[in-house]
Amino acid sequence: MPKQENNLITRRALIRAAAGAACVSAAGCITPMPGMFFIRPPGVPFDPTPMDVVSAMLRLADLKTWDTVFDLGCGDGRIVMAAARFYGVRGVCVDVDRYLIYEGRENARVNNLFDKVFFLNQDMFETDLGDATVVMLYLSREMNLALRPKLKRELRPGSRIVSHMHDMGDWEPREVVKVTSGGQERPIYLWVIDGAPDKIIAEAKTEQRDL
Secondary structure, three states: OOHHHHHHHHHHHHHHHHHHHHHHHHHOOOOOOOOOOEOOOOOOOOOOOOHHHHHHHHHHHOOOOOOEEEEEOOOOOHHHHHHHHHHOOEEEEEEOEHHHHHHHHHHHHHOOOOOOEEEEEOOHHHOOOOOOOEEEEOOOHHHHHHHHHHHHHHOOOOOEEEEEOOOOOOOOOOEEEEEEEOOEEEEEEEEEEOOOOOOEOOOOOEOOOOO
16 A cells, blocks of 8 residues: 555544544544444433533532442443542442443543542443442433332442432432523432331422522
8 A cells, every 4th residue: 555545544544533532522422433332232322411410419419538429321430530529539430331431431541530430341230339328320210210129229328329310210309409401400319328228218308509
């Protein structure tokens, strides 16, 4: 192959790679890469949580420096990375999409958070939640309901569950905050695991906060 043509192909490849990275970081769309795949079909499509909603979720969780935050279906890991950066906590990001896990690890490395944020390319239903004190969710109502037995079984008393957009059926939330972002009202739900092993605190309380 002539050297000039080879250089042209190399430049085109670099442009495509740069465009794919920009697409993910700026717009949240996914550019498939060789060797990146789902370990199983995702239960919900990737829809990045707006950063103002991320901030509200972290405030609602009332994070302390000793907390360990798990994000099930983490996408690019923005929720846990924001928790690590602004609250000093450690966290675990879990997703079936290997490309998103790769992207999240790179973001954590660039932002010097690699010692605080860990990434698991894993099915959330197989993830051990024993170390979690806070669980973040932005899934679907159906997946929230499917997770309920696991959350009740594995989370310790006092652990918090925060869900963006979707409730937990007949589990009454301790608090609900509504955030308007991008012209859409987005509810955020908080539950706290009670001392009884098979019970969720059911103090229904709805409150709006100024963000």
